[in-house]
Amino acid sequence: MAALQPQQEQSPDRYAGAAILARGVSKWFGSGEARTQALREVSFEAAFGEMLYIVGPSGSGKTTLLSVISGILRPDQGSVAVEGQDIWAMKSDGITDFRLRTIGFVFQDFHLFPRLTTVENVAIPLILKKVDWGEAIDRAMKYLRIVGLERRAHLPPVKLSGGEQQRVAIARAIVSQPDILIFDEPTASLDGDTGRNIVAFVRDEVLGPHRCIVTVTHDSRIYEYAHRILHMEDGRLKGVENGHQSDGN
Amino acid sequence: MKGEIRLAYKLLVNDRAKFASLLVGITFAVFLMVQMTSMFAGILNRSSSTVINLGARIWIMDPAVNNSSSNIPLPDYVLDAVRSTEGVRYAVPLYSGGALVRLGNGTYQAVTVMGLDDSSLFGRPALLEGNIKDIYAENGFIVVKDAEYAKLNSPALGTEFEINDNRAVVVGLAKVSVGGLFGVPTLYTTYNRAIQYLPTTRFTTAYILAEPKTAADIPAIKSVVASLGYLALTEDEFVQRISDFYKYQTGVGINILVMTLVSFIVGLSISGQTFYTFILENLEKFGALKAIGARSRELVVMILFQATFTSLTGYGLGIGLCTLVITLAKARMPDYAALITFANLGIALGMVVIIAAVSSYIGVRKVLRIEPFDIFRS
Numbered sequence: 001m002a003a004l005q006p007q008q009e010q011s012p013d014r015y016a017g018a019a020i021l022a023r024g025v026s027k028w029f030g031s032g033e034a035r036t037q038a039l040r041e042v043s044f045e046a047a048f049g050e051m052l053y054i055v056g057p058s059g060s061g062k063t064t065l066l067s068v069i070s071g072i073l074r075p076d077q078g079s080v081a082v083e084g085q086d087i088w089a090m091k092s093d094g095i096t097d098f099r100l101r102t103i104g105f106v107f108q109d110f111h112l113f114p115r116l117t118t119v120e121n122v123a124i125p126l127i128l129k130k131v132d133w134g135e136a137i138d139r140a141m142k143y144l145r146i147v148g149l150e151r152r153a154h155l156p157p158v159k160l161s162g163g164e165q166q167r168v169a170i171a172r173a174i175v176s177q178p179d180i181l182i183f184d185e186p187t188a189s190l191d192g193d194t195g196r197n198i199v200a201f202v203r204d205e206v207l208g209p210h211r212c213i214v215t216v217t218h219d220s221r222i223y224e225y226a227h228r229i230l231h232m233e234d235g236r237l238k239g240v241e242n243g244h245q246s247d248g249n
Numbered sequence: 250m251k252g253e254i255r256l257a258y259k260l261l262v263n264d265r266a267k268f269a270s271l272l273v274g275i276t277f278a279v280f281l282m283v284q285m286t287s288m289f290a291g292i293l294n295r296s297s298s299t300v301i302n303l304g305a306r307i308w309i310m311d312p313a314v315n316n317s318s319s320n321i322p323l324p325d326y327v328l329d330a331v332r333s334t335e336g337v338r339y340a341v342p343l344y345s346g347g348a349l350v351r352l353g354n355g356t357y358q359a360v361t362v363m364g365l366d367d368s369s370l371f372g373r374p375a376l377l378e379g380n381i382k383d384i385y386a387e388n389g390f391i392v393v394k395d396a397e398y399a400k401l402n403s404p405a406l407g408t409e410f411e412i413n414d415n416r417a418v419v420v421g422l423a424k425v426s427v428g429g430l431f432g433v434p435t436l437y438t439t440y441n442r443a444i445q446y447l448p449t450t451r452f453t454t455a456y457i458l459a460e461p462k463t464a465a466d467i468p469a470i471k472s473v474v475a476s477l478g479y480l481a482l483t484e485d486e487f488v489q490r491i492s493d494f495y496k497y498q499t500g501v502g503i504n505i506l507v508m509t510l511v512s513f514i515v516g517l518s519i520s521g522q523t524f525y526t527f528i529l530e531n532l533e534k535f536g537a538l539k540a541i542g543a544r545s546r547e548l549v550v551m552i553l554f555q556a557t558f559t560s561l562t563g564y565g566l567g568i569g570l571c572t573l574v575i576t577l578a579k580a581r582m583p584d585y586a587a588l589i590t591f592a593n594l595g596i597a598l599g600m601v602v603i604i605a606a607v608s609s610y611i612g613v614r615k616v617l618r619i620e621p622f623d624i625f626r627s
Contacts, residue, residue: 063625072540072621093544100542107624111537115263116256127252128543136252184625 017084019180019212020046020069025078027064027235038064039075040235048179049209051202051225053243054216056232062216063184065232069214070103070182071095082180100128104173108185110165112157118168119144119153125176143171146205163194170198174206181206183215187222199225253543257551260531261558267530270523271559272566275604278516279567279597280574282509286593287575289505291586295430296495297488299345299363302425303372305458307470308487309340312480315494317487318361318431320345322452327479334473336466337459341366344443345455347433350401351411358400361435362412364443371458374437379406379421390436391421396583397434398422412436415446432584513600520563521608524556528612532619540621548616556609564601568594 027039038061046052054062067073069080071087080087082102087095104125112121123140127133144153147167149160157165166186173181183202187195199222207213215226223229226243262268294301299317300308309331311321331340344364349357365372365384373381374393383389390412392404401410408419417436429435438446444453459481461467467483474481482490496502528535535548571589578585 067622067625070540072625096539096542096544099540105537105540107537107540109533111534111624113260113531113534115260120256120259124256124538125541127256128538128541128547130252133252133255 018045018081019048019050019083020044020214021081021084022065022069023079023081025065025068025075025080027061027068027073027075027077038235039068041078042232042235042237043078044230044237044240046212046214048212049207050227051207051213051215051243053223053226053229054214054232055218055220055223055229056238059234060232061235062232064235066182066184066214066216070105070180071099100125100176102178103180103182104176104178106166106169106173106181106183106186108188110157110169110189112165112168112172114156114158116156117154118149118157118160121157121168122171122175124172129176140171140175143175144168147171147201161194162190163198166190166194166198167201170202170206179211181211181213183213183217185217185219186215187217187219192221195219196222253547253551254554257554258558260551261527261555264527267523267527268559271520271527272563274516274519274523275560275563275601276566276570278512278519278604279564279601280570281512281515282597282600283568283571283589283593284574284587285505285509285512286596287571287587287589289501290590290593291588292430292501293492293495294427294588295586297491298425298427298429300484300487300491301427302374303343303363303458304484305372305456305460306484307459307461307467307481308484309457309459309474309479309481310455310487312478314480315498316491317345320455322450323454323457323479324452325454327474327477328454328457330477331457331459331470331474334470336462336469338462339369339371340457340459341369341371342440342454343372343456343458344440344453346443346447346449348412348436348447350417350434350436352402353408353410354402359433360401360412361429361431361433362443362447363435363437364440365437366458367439367441370439374423374425377422377424379419381421383420384437384439386418386420388416388418389420389442390417390438391423392419393425393435393437394422395425395428395435397429397432400432401434412446413448417446428584430586509596513604516600517604517607520559520604521611524559524608525611525615527555528552528615532615533624535616536619536621536624539619540624545617549613552612552616553609556605556612560601560605560608564598567597 023043025039025042028035028037030036042065054065056062064073068075074088087098090098119137119140122143123136126136126139141153144150147170149164149167152160152164157168186198190198202213203225223243229241229243231238231241296316311323314321328340328342331337346362348360348362350360351357370381377394384391392398392401404419406419410417461470471481538548575587
């Protein structure tokens with residue numbers, strides 16, 4: 001499954017430091033009396049080779065934190081360094097390019113285009129990276145083969161089961177070989193067994209030593225696959241728990 | 250950008266129902282717009298058929314004349330005055346009037362009779378059959394073989410009929426560039442025979458047709474004619490005067506304009522609404538694309554491409570449909586007055602561009618407003 005791992009680039013030092021380093025991140029929404037603080041001085045670090053979960057009740061700030069560390073939502077205070085680069089010091093287009101190069105997303109509802117075929121959906125990040133269409137489709141097909149959906153390549157996503165759509169979303173997230181993967185509620189749309197199988201697949205085949213996976217989840221059934229679990233409450237980091245993986249790996 | 254364009258194309262055409270709705274909306278809007286304006290162009294063209302077919306460079310008339318069929322006869326001295334004007338190579342009288350023809354089977358048919366100058370036959374039509382000199386033969390008339398020809402029971406050379414109790418003989422069949430607007434057959438004869446056969450007013454010259462020595466002489470000729478209290482117009486000016494009359498003084502122009510605007514609004518509503526729904530359905534996906542790393546301008550280009558592609562495809566289909574309908578209509582109804590001009594096509598294209606611009610503006614606004622964060626939050 002080496003193809004699923006990021007290509008080790010010129011500098012091995014790249015993976016020596018923290019994959020993600022958040023320091024004193026705060027975020028407010030709204031104004032006046034409606035102003036609420038979604039994140040309060042959150043600091044944490046995620047390493048390469050680590051599967052980090054962010055858990056907590058609804059409204060605890062985990063989605064906001066996920067957005068801030070992935071370069072989608074600008075924090076009002078604090079800093080976020082991804083692979084040593086302060087992403088919020090970059091210009092808007094720079095952040096967009098950085099996301100495209102460095103971060104892969106798997107969304108809760110997958111957000112696959114129903115009017116494109118499965119393989120075209122997987123090829124989207126490559127197309128955005130200006131890879132030639134034919135080559136993008138070839139590479140996407142390779143990733144579909146890896147996730148076991150080669151024979152479904154030319155079907156629209158709506159013809160696939162929930163688990164298969166999740167695997168397509170994963171293939172799309174990793175097709176451009178990003179170092180960081182962001183999973184938003186990866187099992188929310190799946191039944192228990194399928195969810196566990198998917199997460200096991202991600203841990204065994206997708207993670208690797210040169211990749212960091214950050215997952216937001218409510219699903220306690222998949223906690224066992226995490227190396228560490230960050231517990232959020234009222235925008236604060238309440239605690240960090242070592243997952244079962246940290247013992248086993 | 251090629252990849253994004255291809256992506257946009259697939260997103261658009263693979264949504265067959267929406268794409269079809271968009272195409273149908275724009276196609277019918279273009280069809281109606283071109284159909285309306287073509288009918289108008291056809292009416293204007295036919296309303297000037299006399300002017301176009303006779304081909305005189307200068308037309309002299311009473312200032313109250315606003316279209317070729319409502320002429321006001323000119324006194325004979327005007328012809329003499331024009332002939333003696335500096336810069337006039339020659340000037341001839343033209344008779345133009347209506348008459349009733351009694352056909353061989355006893356039925357009557359209204360016709361337009363054109364009386365050409367006896368000595369020059371200036372403005373004579375091209376003959377399909379017969380010899381132009383036979384127009385001087387006793388009772389000689391030339392019949393124009395156009396869409397109205399059959400109303401005279403499709404006469405051949407030698408066919409006889411009556412005009413105002415006078416015997417008339419068909420000595421030639423002719424063709425003209427443009428058929429008339431009012432659906433009556435046209436006969437040509439000499440000026441003197443026309444005023445002899447048909448009841449006339451005190452003056453008999455409908456128009457004086459003049460040829461300047463050079464184009465530079467035209468303003469001076471106009472000035473002399475104006476000093477006589479009459480109006481001299483070039484062929485183009487007379488055609489424009491007739492067009493203006495039909496556009497602004499008959500209600501035809503306003504009706505066509507209203508129908509064209511209604512077609513435009515219908516097209517804009519259907520395609521704008523459908524495109525908006527299309528964008529709305531894909532909005533979260535566009536948000537996901539933003540999160541993945543698509544820049545806003547790439548998404549804008551994708552939407553602009555989709556709107557432009559749909560609009561131009563609908564435009565082509567609309568023009569094709571209109572051409573087909575007009576061709577079929579003309580095959581079944583030779584009188585059908587519709588003419589697709591570059592101006593019609595340009596107007597329709599302009600309106601389609603507006604439809605595309607409005608539709609994409611709605612889409613672009615939506616897509617630019619969606620934040621990737623909304624995708625997580627949803």
